[in-house]
Amino acid sequence: AQSVTQLGSHVSVSEGALVLLRCNYSSSVPPYLFWYVQYPNQGLQLLLKYTSAATLVKGINGFEAEFKKSETSFHLTKPSAHMSDAAEYFCAVSASGSARQLTFGSGTQLTVLP
């Protein structure tokens, strides 16, 4: 069984400030972890993924995330927020191995203030 908890359903940052979106996971087997972004009225787009290689993962649009096994976390960061980063962000987990069960968190709405 696996689950994801995203702390903070809404996060607001000023343009140029650090973005930090929190994700904690639970998995009975080594996990694969993903961050997706969803812009209004659109589907989900993959930002980055962790698949047991480097623990610091770099994604698109300047985002990165660090897998910390001891903390069961996979927080998403970006050094400097842009107005275009305003969207909903979803953390997701799947169990490594042959069966693919992608379980999503409830999402974090990011607002970027001018």
Added chain:
Amino acid sequence: EAGVVQSPRYKIIEKKQPVAFWCNPISGHNTLYWYRQNLGQGPELLIRYENEEAVDDSQLPKDRFSAERLKGVDSTLKIQPAELGDSAVYLCASSFRTQGGNTIYFGEGSWLTVV
């Protein structure tokens, strides 16, 4: 490369009416998924296909929902009859293999409103 294509994008129907959604996955992707996303929540898996076989449909409400993937390519998700609680976004997605690390690509979704 074309992405996952879904239609219709938006649908408004009265309760008890039927509705169908169509999905064309990325070419060559053998795994196809249907997810439902309620407002303010993350997507939840309804059904997963490997080629034309439904390998995980445990979350599909089978009394009113049905899905098919003929010839292992396009897929259709049907609701009959629709209820008010079915209002949601229905997301189709596809991936190349059923492996935990492979990326799942999502379509733009079919937005259903039941009135």
